[in-house]
Amino acid sequence: MLVAASSGVNGFFSSLASFLFVYSGLVVPVLLLGLIDQAVGTRMSSTTLAALVICTALVGLTLGRSTEPAHLTPMEASRD
Numbered sequence: 364m365l366v367a368a369s370s371g372v373n374g375f376f377s378s379l380a381s382f383l384f385v386y387s388g389l390v391v392p393v394l395l396l397g398l399i400d401q402a403v404g405t406r407m408s409s410t411t412l413a414a415l416v417i418c419t420a421l422v423g424l425t426l427g428r429s430t431e432p433a434h435l436t437p438m439e440a441s442r443d
Contacts, residue, residue, distance in 0.1 A: 396412050399411055
């Protein structure tokens with residue numbers, strides 16, 4: 364993990380950044396869901412949350428795919 368590779372002050376800031384990233388990733392959607400629930404109702408806020416989760420998953424899958432060809436070992440490259 365990133366924190367394990369860092370030491371000293373850099374390790375502190377690395378773990379702080381990781382904590383803030385995870386914390387905001389959990390708290391911000393819950394707060395937004397509460398505000399949307401207050402404004403438009405439970406059904407609409409649940410639908411909005413479901414759409415956001417699906418969109419986030421699709422973006423994550425799209426960005427996670429490698430567009431570069433796989434690295435071939437010299438033995439594999441010589442077969443072609």
